[in-house]
Amino acid sequence: MTARLPDGFTVRLNRHTRVVDHGAVLVGGSPTRISRLKPLARGRIHAGELTVSDAATRALADHLLATGMADPVVHALPAVDLSTATVVVPVRDRPRQLDRLLAGIGGALPVIVVDDASEDPAAVAAVVTRHGAQLVALERNLGPAGARNAGLAQVSTPFVVFVDSDVVVExxxxxxxxxxxADPALAMVAPRVLGLAGGEDTGTAAAAANWITRYEDARSSLDLGSDSSTVRPRSPVTWVSSTCLVARVEALGAGFDAxxxxxxxxxxxxxxxxEGRRVRFEPAASVRHEHRSTLRAWLGRKFFYGTGAHPLAVRHPDDIAPVVLPPWGAAVLVALAAQRRWSIPVAALVLVATVLRIGRRATAVRHPxxxxxxxxxxxxxxxxxxGFALLLRHWWPLTAIGCLGSRRVRRAVVVASLADxxxxxxRTRPQLDPVRFGIARRLDDAAYGAGVWWSAIRGRSPKALLPDLRRRH
Incomplete structure (x- = not known):
């Protein structure tokens, strides 16, 4: 698609992009690439920032965004009137959480609440009426995707904000x-999802403050970190959650797959x-999500997330691999996993050969x-x-079987568990001791991995479990 960044649009090189040869070369992005800048372009980047002012800077800024080398400086972009967006909230019961969400929005934006066939629709309707929102009541349960689509069909503003009912957003x-x-190529942006004091299963913060919620505060599946990023397969951020999404209505078409x-x-x-559109993750904006606080609910949610693997494998077979490795990386893993006398020398030899191969191709830099x-x-x-993720998360049923008969597998599991x-x-500095954090980490992996295996078995396809070995990244 054709899109032009407006004058004044500013991007900043992210922390993963390295500037070498006195600003002549940029190394970064996903997949990693080496970009040699022309002298004119070199002079337009000041302190890591580039502002669009003409065709040349526009093309360079677009390249940096497309490759993942730079991110928009969002605070430098013009303010937007909130009246251009409509909030859509899918809900099934949960009147307490819905009331909290609508109170946080405070009437600043128009809100459409889609009641997805609640067992107590009157309680939901009362909350909606109290906050002056619009209610769309569904006669049968369609699920979150179908409910969002029903709300989307009622939106008349250029932008839509999808928010789950167990969220607090300002x-x-x-x-x-x-x-x-302001980037016309952007279709969707998502905030960082942090934890909210008070679990879904209880009404008080005190009851919910336990080892599960403390682990989730540090290592939630929905928290994608503190780095702004483009979102696409095989990048640092490959997906964003529908917990909260802001989207351009015209880009969504029919919306979610119901x-x-x-x-x-x-x-x-x-x-x-x-389709060639951009999706972004913006951690400078954050929302608060109500974590599960009981073991059964927490593990059930992790398992549920894993069951999405096979449906995604059917629709996106090239993007669903649990890990993506270059052949040399896979060779190093196999050599080390063998735990033989030759393992370290072979792994070292593969690394040296890789350095030589990359160096011969990196002709754009002075010290390739x-x-x-x-x-x-x-x-x-x-x-x-x-490799650790495969061993402990995606392939853990095979790992468990291997542990029964192999000392090497048991040793690999111990090393991987402790190191991970x-x-x-x-990295996360949780408000939790290392022992309970480690137990929670393994339970997290086991529940999610079990969901992936369950979906693969039901779908009669191993596609969601197979690694992707690519010669070029």
């Missing part, structure tokens, strides 16, 4: 996300990307082998992390 966060639509009860948000994101060593090092760390827990504990 108008300031919505306005911040709306600024992103036949999907889980994974419909991932499907919509990937369809938009396939220095850069190649750094890139190979990052790739090695990424391969190890993905230590890394995540140091």
């Amino acid at each position: 108008p300031a966060a919505i306005e911040l996300m709306l600024r992103h639509f 036949s999907m009860r889980v994974g419909e948000d991932v499907d919509l994101v990937w369809r938009l990307v396939e 082998y220095r850069l190649a060593s750094r890139l190979a090092g990052y790739g090695f760390i990424g391969a190890i992390a993905q 827990t230590a890394w995540e504990f140091a």
Whole structure:
């Protein structure tokens, strides 16, 4: 699609993009690429920022956004009138949570509440009436995707804000996300989803403050981190949750796939990307989500997330792989997993060969082998992390069987578990001791992995479990 960034649109190189050769070359993006800048373009980037002012800067800014090397400076974009957006809330019962959500919005935006065949529709209608929102009552339960589509059909504004009922969102966060639509290629933007004091199963914060909610506060499946990012398959942020989404109405078409009860948000994101539109994750805007606070509800939700794997594999077979590895990364993992005397020498040899291969291709930089060593090092760390994920999360049923008869598998599991827990504990700094954090981490992986396997077995296809080995990233 053809789209022109407006004058004044400012982008900033993100922290994963390296500037080398005194600003002549940029290394970054996803997949990683090396971009040599022309002298004129070089002079337009100041302190890592570029402002669109003519055709040349417009083309460069668009390239940086498309490759994931830079992100919009959202606070520098013009403010947007909240009246250009309508909030759509799918709900089934949950009048307490709905009341809290609508109170937070405070009448700043028009709101459409879609009652997805509640067991107590009168309670939902009373909350909607009290807050002056519009009610769309469905006679039969369609699921979240169908309910959102029913609300979308009633929207007359250029933008729509989908918000789940167990969320607290402030108008300031919505306005911040709306600024992103100064980029005409943008179809959707999502905020960071953080935890809310008080669990879904209880009405008081005190009752919900337990080891599960503390783990979720640090390592929620819905929290995609603190780095702004483009969203697309095989990038650092591959999906965003429908917990809260702001979208351009004309880009959505018919909306979500109503036949999907889980994974419909991932499907919509990937369809938009396939159409050539942009989707962004903006952590500067955040919403608060009510985490599950009981073990059964928490594990059930993780399992439920996993069951979306097969439906996505049917619709997006090239994008659903649990891990994406270059062949050399897979070779390193196999060598180390063998745990033989030759394992480390072979892995080292593969790394050296990879450095040489990257160095021969990195002719755009002055010190290609220095850069190649750094890139190979990052790739090695990424391969190890993905190997841990396969062992502990996606393939854990096979791992459990292997542990019954192999000392090497048991040793690999111990190493992977300790290393993964230590890394995540140091990275997230949870309000939880390492032992309970580690237990929660393994339960999280086991429940999600079980959901993936269940969906694959029911779908009679292993597609969602197969790694993707790609020669070029």
